[in-house]
Amino acid sequence: MFALSPLNLAFALMISGMSFVNLVFSLGIEKEKSIWRIMSVVFAVPLLTGVVSLFQGEQFFIFQMHHLALLILFLFFPLGLYWKKSGQYGSTLRIVLSLALLSPFAVFCLQSISGYSWTLFLLAGFTGFLAVGNILIFAKIFHQKETTLSVGFSLLGAGQLFGLFLGAHFPEAEAVLIFAAFFLFMYTFWQKIYRPVLIRLEEAEKKLLDVDRTVKFEVQKRVIEIERHNEHLINLAQTDSLTGILNKQAITNIIRSLTEGEKKNGFTVLLFDIDDFKKINDTKGHLAGDMYLKLVAGIAKDNSRTIDHIGRYGGDEFIIVLPHTKLAEGLCTAERFRKKVEDSEAGITVSVGVAHFPEDGEIVRDLLVAADVGLYKSKERGKNIVSHFRSLNDQNGDNN
Numbered sequence: 001m002f003a004l005s006p007l008n009l010a011f012a013l014m015i016s017g018m019s020f021v022n023l024v025f026s027l028g029i030e031k032e033k034s035i036w037r038i039m040s041v042v043f044a045v046p047l048l049t050g051v052v053s054l055f056q057g058e059q060f061f062i063f064q065m066h067h068l069a070l071l072i073l074f075l076f077f078p079l080g081l082y083w084k085k086s087g088q089y090g091s092t093l094r095i096v097l098s099l100a101l102l103s104p105f106a107v108f109c110l111q112s113i114s115g116y117s118w119t120l121f122l123l124a125g126f127t128g129f130l131a132v133g134n135i136l137i138f139a140k141i142f143h144q145k146e147t148t149l150s151v152g153f154s155l156l157g158a159g160q161l162f163g164l165f166l167g168a169h170f171p172e173a174e175a176v177l178i179f180a181a182f183f184l185f186m187y188t189f190w191q192k193i194y195r196p197v198l199i200r201l202e203e204a205e206k207k208l209l210d211v212d213r214t215v216k217f218e219v220q221k222r223v224i225e226i227e228r229h230n231e232h233l234i235n236l237a238q239t240d241s242l243t244g245i246l247n248k249q250a251i252t253n254i255i256r257s258l259t260e261g262e263k264k265n266g267f268t269v270l271l272f273d274i275d276d277f278k279k280i281n282d283t284k285g286h287l288a289g290d291m292y293l294k295l296v297a298g299i300a301k302d303n304s305r306t307i308d309h310i311g312r313y314g315g316d317e318f319i320i321v322l323p324h325t326k327l328a329e330g331l332c333t334a335e336r337f338r339k340k341v342e343d344s345e346a347g348i349t350v351s352v353g354v355a356h357f358p359e360d361g362e363i364v365r366d367l368l369v370a371a372d373v374g375l376y377k378s379k380e381r382g383k384n385i386v387s388h389f390r391s392l393n394d395q396n397g398d399n400n
Helices: 006-029 035-042 044-056 058-086 089-113 118-141 147-166 171-238 248-261 277-284 286-302 327-343 364-380
Strands: 267-274 309-314 317-323 350-357 385-388
Touching (some): 006 171, 035 058, 035 089, 118 147, 248 309, 248 364, 267 286, 267 364, 317 327, 350 364
Parallel strands (some): 350 385
């Protein structure tokens, strides 16, 4: 398919490949009108000559390889010179394109004079001048010594000189020097064009990651705030505004949930109210009555376990729910609470009705009816008493 030996074919493909990378990737990646974009255009010449040599045979390949380095140096020299002088992207690009289009004519001229002996020394001197000139010009353009670029120009010059004088005897050495120069050019383009793009991509990914983390943090923070706000609203919806304990809806819901899960252990419900509370309101006023309601609720909370539940059932009626208790334990707790209220400095008493789950009722309504019957029984027996509506062992303050 190709008219080249395997070794020359490999060299042509590598030179064409690196030229393609420098040309296409630089024009595609480098968006600014920089000198690097113009420099990449130079590599269109070795790309085209390399592709053509694949089909033109050994003689054309050997000739273009002998003069490839000189041609590249020649194209770089006016590029750097004009850019250093004007810094204009458009004008410099036009000059490079014009010289690139004239490169076939230049190759033809070199081929026509290659038979003269004096041309070797002329080309050698011209090669040295271009190599040194490119190194100096581009060092001034970049305001620093571009080591890889300078070495690349030096290798091109060395490869050209080697080809002029010893190429017929050591063609592989010339090819190695030119290949090394092209590799350094590709590395320089990678450092100046591709690598900054990769760095910017990495920075962009880090920024996106930071933004993502920030967004997630803000979302989580907002979710926590919403959950706290909802929890606060739920607490408000379940709390009696005067006493700070559970309201009627919340305490009855707790009893309902216990009836569904506490049949094995049982629990006790205490229903109590303040004795003669209407008289207190009438004689001392509603503010005093509110104070007594809060006082009784506070005594109930101070003398309850952490697992107990206290709620205001309505008016001056309160409920205490005692999970995991037997009836006798519930009666003792009720009596202890009644005694605490009686011994307080407020001078008030409470009457308590007691009901136990499940024997006094298996649903909320039945339990509250049983506790209410016990409370009515306490009132009927003289108030300041703890009563269970089915028990003969009710307790009152006079017996303690």
